[in-house]
Amino acid sequence: xxxxxxHVACTFCGCVCDDIVVEIEGSRIAGVRxxxxxxxxxxxxxxxxxRRPLLRGREVEWExxxxxxxxxxVRADSPLIYGLSSSAVEAQRKAVELADRLGAIIDTTSSxxxxxxxxxxxAVGEATCTLGEVRDRADLIVFWGCNPAASHxxxxxxxxxxxxxxxxxxxxxxxxxxVVDVRPTGSSKQAxxxxxxxxxxxxxxxxxxxxxxxxxxxxxxxxGGIPVSQLRDLVDRMKTCxxxxxxxxxxxxxxxxxxxxxxxxxxxxxxxxxxxRFSVIPMRGHGNVAGADQVLTWSSGxxxxxxxxxxxxxxxxxxxxxxxxxxxxxxxxxxxxxxxxAAHFPRRAAEYLERIPTIVLxxxxxxxxxxxxxxxxxxxxxxxxxxxxxxxxxxxIFLRRLLTSGRPTDExxxxxxxxxVK
Amino acid sequence: xxxxxxxxxxxxxxxxxxxxxxxWVKDGRVVSPExxxxxxxxxxxxxxxxVMPGGVDIHSHxxxxxxxxxxxxxxxxxxxxxxxxxxxFRSGSGLTVPSTHLTGYLYAEMGYTTVMxxxxxxxxxxxxxxxxxxxxxxxxxxxITMGNNHFLMKCIRDGRHEMARDYVAWLLGASKxxxxxxxxxxxxxxxxxxxxxxxxxxxxxxxxxTPRQILETLAQISDELGLPHPPHIHGINLGRSSSARxxxxxxxxxxxxxxxxxxxxxxxxxxxxxGVHTSEAVAIAEAVNAHPDVTVDVGQLVFGSATTMTSxxxxxxxxxxxxxxxxxxxxxxxxTGGGIVPVFYKRTNPxxxxxxxxxxxxxxxxxxxxxxxxxxxxxxAGCFTSYPHVIKLLMDRDxxxxxxxxxxxxxxxxxxxHDLEREYSLYEIAVITRAGPARALGLKNKGHLGVxxxxxxxxxxxxxxxxxxxxxxxxxxxxxxxVARDGTVVADPPxxxxxxxxxxxxxVEKDIRxxxxxTYTVSFENYSMLSQHVTHEEVIACG
Numbered sequence: 017x018x019x020x021x022x023h024v025a026c027t028f029c030g031c032v033c034d035d036i037v038v039e040i041e042g043s044r045i046a047g048v049r050x051x052x053x054x055x056x057x058x059x060x061x062x063x064x065x066x067r068r069p070l071l072r073g074r075e076v077e078w079e080x081x082x083x084x085x086x087x088x089x090v091r092a093d094s095p096l097i098y099g100l101s102s103s104a105v106e107a108q109r110k111a112v113e114l115a116d117r118l119g120a121i122i123d124t125t126s127s128x129x130x131x132x133x134x135x136x137x138x139a140v141g142e143a144t145c146t147l148g149e150v151r152d153r154a155d156l157i158v159f160w161g162c163n164p165a166a167s168h169x170x171x172x173x174x175x176x177x178x179x180x181x182x183x184x185x186x187x188x189x190x191x192x193x194x195v196v197d198v199r200p201t202g203s204s205k206q207a208x209x210x211x212x213x214x215x216x217x218x219x220x221x222x223x224x225x226x227x228x229x230x231x232x233x234x235x236x237x238x239x240g241g242i243p244v245s246q247l248r249d250l251v252d253r254m255k256t257c258x259x260x261x262x263x264x265x266x267x268x269x270x271x272x273x274x275x276x277x278x279x280x281x282x283x284x285x286x287x288x289x290x291x292x293r294f295s296v297i298p299m300r301g302h303g304n305v306a307g308a309d310q311v312l313t314w315s316s317g318x319x320x321x322x323x324x325x326x327x328x329x330x331x332x333x334x335x336x337x338x339x340x341x342x343x344x345x346x347x348x349x350x351x352x353x354x355x356x357x358a359a360h361f362p363r364r365a366a367e368y369l370e371r372i373p374t375i376v377l378x379x380x381x382x383x384x385x386x387x388x389x390x391x392x393x394x395x396x397x398x399x400x401x402x403x404x405x406x407x408x409x410x411x412x413i414f415l416r417r418l419l420t421s422g423r424p425t426d427e428x429x430x431x432x433x434x435x436x437v438k
Numbered sequence: 439x440x441x442x443x444x445x446x447x448x449x450x451x452x453x454x455x456x457x458x459x460x461x462w463v464k465d466g467r468v469v470s471p472e473x474x475x476x477x478x479x480x481x482x483x484x485x486x487x488x489v490m491p492g493g494v495d496i497h498s499h500x501x502x503x504x505x506x507x508x509x510x511x512x513x514x515x516x517x518x519x520x521x522x523x524x525x526x527f528r529s530g531s532g533l534t535v536p537s538t539h540l541t542g543y544l545y546a547e548m549g550y551t552t553v554m555x556x557x558x559x560x561x562x563x564x565x566x567x568x569x570x571x572x573x574x575x576x577x578x579x580x581x582i583t584m585g586n587n588h589f590l591m592k593c594i595r596d597g598r599h600e601m602a603r604d605y606v607a608w609l610l611g612a613s614k615x616x617x618x619x620x621x622x623x624x625x626x627x628x629x630x631x632x633x634x635x636x637x638x639x640x641x642x643x644x645x646x647x648t649p650r651q652i653l654e655t656l657a658q659i660s661d662e663l664g665l666p667h668p669p670h671i672h673g674i675n676l677g678r679s680s681s682a683r684x685x686x687x688x689x690x691x692x693x694x695x696x697x698x699x700x701x702x703x704x705x706x707x708x709x710x711x712x713g714v715h716t717s718e719a720v721a722i723a724e725a726v727n728a729h730p731d732v733t734v735d736v737g738q739l740v741f742g743s744a745t746t747m748t749s750x751x752x753x754x755x756x757x758x759x760x761x762x763x764x765x766x767x768x769x770x771x772x773x774t775g776g777g778i779v780p781v782f783y784k785r786t787n788p789x790x791x792x793x794x795x796x797x798x799x800x801x802x803x804x805x806x807x808x809x810x811x812x813x814x815x816x817x818x819a820g821c822f823t824s825y826p827h828v829i830k831l832l833m834d835r836d837x838x839x840x841x842x843x844x845x846x847x848x849x850x851x852x853x854x855x856h857d858l859e860r861e862y863s864l865y866e867i868a869v870i871t872r873a874g875p876a877r878a879l880g881l882k883n884k885g886h887l888g889v890x891x892x893x894x895x896x897x898x899x900x901x902x903x904x905x906x907x908x909x910x911x912x913x914x915x916x917x918x919x920x921v922a923r924d925g926t927v928v929a930d931p932p933x934x935x936x937x938x939x940x941x942x943x944x945x946v947e948k949d950i951r952x953x954x955x956x957t958y959t960v961s962f963e964n965y966s967m968l969s970q971h972v973t974h975e976e977v978i979a980c981g
Binding site: 022023025034035105109113116117134137138139140141142143144145146147148149151152153174175181182183258259286289292293295309310313314315316317318319324326327328329330331404406410411412413414 | 501503506507509510511512513515516520521522523528529530531532535536537538539561562564565568569572629630631632644755758764765766767768769770771772956957958959960961963964971
């Protein structure tokens with residue numbers, strides 16, 4: 017006996033595609049249609065079997081695990097709460113409440129992907145739009161330092177390359193597409209123009225583009241590996257297009273210059289609005305990393321790297337970002353929600369994490385869970401829990417509950433921890 | 439049971455102008471003396487104190503996508519404006535764009551208990567509701583932006599009025615909104631082409647409709663659906679020297695239909711020399727006085743830090759160009775747009791000074807206090823925390839004259855302000871901050887203290903300095919619960935969320951679904967909010 021559920025949202029990446037069709041058989045997903053390969057894997061490999069929490073590797077009752085987690089947090093002088101981007105808004109709200117109550121440092125995976133994008137936005141502003149505007153209006157698209165063909169597989173088909181929109185009735189034919197990157201990628205193969213920038217030279221190239229937009233002359237030699245004639249051609253198109261959009265990724269945020277690269281790009285986009293209309297959209301990675309920014313911002317005023325240690329929120333990228341806090345050995349306990357820093361953080365930070373008592377809430381068995389003292393196998397939002405995720409363009413998407421498992425949600429576990437630390 | 443006894447009650451809706459009255463409360467509502475059981479009742483001795491209904495803010499930007507983008511955008515706004523957690527109360531930060539919990543505390547501490555979020559794009563309404571769940575104490579609702587909506591403009595173009603009406607009803611239900619909001623009708627759509635509108639009969643690119651048609655259609659629909667609050671209008675040309683003229687033209691175009699014109703100060707300018715507008719408050723006030731179905735809120739400018747944020751995308755771009763301040767823009771597919779620009783208003787800046795003066799003149803020249811409400815279009819013209827200061831300006835003409843003397847000479851020249859001796863009474867303050875906005879919002883249980891009213895009560899110690907008096911009420915009750923004392927929050931019960939659910943012909947959903955499939959990037963099925971997504975909901979009846 018199988019049931020079909022339509023309009024299911026996938027929370028794997030920042031596209032949060034919500035047109036997926038899922039077949040349910042019993043308590044498992046038996047079929048997935050329309051999802052990309054990655055999303056399909058996330059959906060049909062999910063095992064909703066209820067597992068008991070682990071306390072130092074030993075299965076215990078929920079009550080005991082909650083008590084143990086609360087006692088770790090209460091005893092800590094400087095607890096760190098980290099992750100959040102693959103959980104839902106409901107749980108993120110509870111995580112900030114807990115951080116506020118504990119006087120903890122709270123940080124999200126933003127700090128290791130688009131944190132610099134946030135800093136650039138705060139410095140120079142950001143002209144942006146929702147993905148539907150891209151589909152309907154954009155006739156010039158630039159992908160800079162990102163490779164959606166690999167990271168966001170349905171981005172091209174749903175929003176940016178091939179879909180037919182009101183003012184783009186011929187789909188791909190109505191769009192001119194540039195890719196700027198340090199090497200050819202799956203995405204550059206699909207572009208009309210590929211500009212290969214030297215490693216570490218993005219800032220230089222962006223500055224040259226801003227200069228050309230202002231009508232300055234540049235020496236003919238290449239800039240950052242790109243001939244000026246090609247940059248001039250791009251600028252001409254940027255100034256005459258109907259609606260241009262730049263998608264930018266970690267090629268800018270995690271290379272030399274970081275937020276300065278992004279700030280230069282955002283300034284360029286702002287200045288292009290003197291000629292026509294132009295927007296930029298950061299290619300957010302995790303399904304609800306945008307939601308983590310939103311919740312932390314509405315609760316504290318700041319999007320990531322927040323410390324409540326003084327009783328009120330303080331913002332400190334570089335100071336309160338999880339990697340830095342761990343690498344400097346400043347946290348004395350950690351609560352990790354739906355994220356795997358032990359696998360992804362730089363070695364010094366990851367090694368330090370092993371030395372402090374750590375609590376993990378995660379639907380899957382992460383590497384961090386293996387080194388943690390307390391592990392809560394929670395439900396997965398959009399699979400066996402309902403909630404909200406914010407797409408890369410900050411549009412909130414409703415996540416249905418598809419499966420009825422007995423797993424508690426992150427929200428429920430956090431709520432019980434909050435009660436226990438009171 | 440709660441008794442507030444012996445206070446001087448200012449309850450304009452029930453005709454009480456400082457009369458000594460007892461107010462009895464049971465189960466969160468004001469009850470009649472017959473229902474009083476003094477046994478075990480909590481008694482507040484209000485002898486000599488000023489008792490008013492809780493404040494009602496008809497136009498403020500406190501939650502949702504735009505507000506939160508501004509919070510993220512402005513870390514510099516939050517430093518030095520933090521509040522530490524105390525006991526069960528949450529910490530927060532933000533001067534002009536406070537975080538959610540802090541927003542609830544600050545309003546309650548000022549004696550305000552009902553606040554309208556002034557603009558939410560339906561596509562991101564879920565976001566606004568999620569934030570509202572984190573704003574404690576105060577009751578809330580949100581207005582839904584429709585003035586640049588594609589489906590609606592197509593209905594108008596095709597002459598399908600009934601379909602437009604059904605769509606508006608569906609959209610309010612889908613977004614759990616309270617009223618129709620119109621922002622620069624047609625101008626935001628044109629901004630997506632790098633343009634704008636300047637006249638009521640300009641064309642909206644790609645739709646062949648005009649701002650006039652959008653305004654008329656939505657005002658008619660609002661009446662036909664019997665919405666409790668009329669369309670809430672931010673007209674065309676905000677901030678421009680043509681704004682007074684087009685504001686007056688808009689009032690004339692909507693003659694006979696109910697309409698609320700928000701932050702009218704920003705739309706009351708004429709052409710001056712050297713790019714410095716003149717105040718056309720006299721003409722605007724005359725028009726407001728002449729149209730019986732029109733209400734306005736002022737959007738009073740307050741000197742100091744502000745964050746401008748509006749769906750009026752082209753306006754924000756031009757403000758960015760004028761001020762050189764950093765700029766955010768968001769174009770929202772098929773519906774609207776928006777922008778954010780931080781500003782600092784200076785009394786020595788002639789343009790800012792004219793804006794201040796324009797607001798003051800409007801307050802003093804509009805005769806009927808039931809038609810003009812106190813707002814600062816928070817945080818566009820100033821913060822809501824400045825309301826006590828604005829009240830002082832209205833109640834104390836010496837203080838007003840003192841501020842007036844300190845503004846730029848260009849703005850003083852030709853102003854009628856020094857001839858306006860009017861001083862608002864406490865009764866009139868109760869009208870423009872409570873009874874009037876509640877009536878314009880169609881919130882029958884708000885803004886008064888008659889039997890059946892919500893027991894939202896603000897109790898003040900009368901002082902000569904009205905700013906001090908209104909900044910720190912002695913007691914604030916929300917639904918009968920003491921929530922603030924001497925200007926400090928003492929309890930934070932959740933507030934309610936109001937919305938409307940007008941009925942419509944479900945046949946329209948087929949057309950809306952087709953529109954979604956062709957133009958939206960979100961599934962029709964995932965767009966609508968369900969009532970379970972709204973915390974502490976209360977549906978307000980239409981008709």
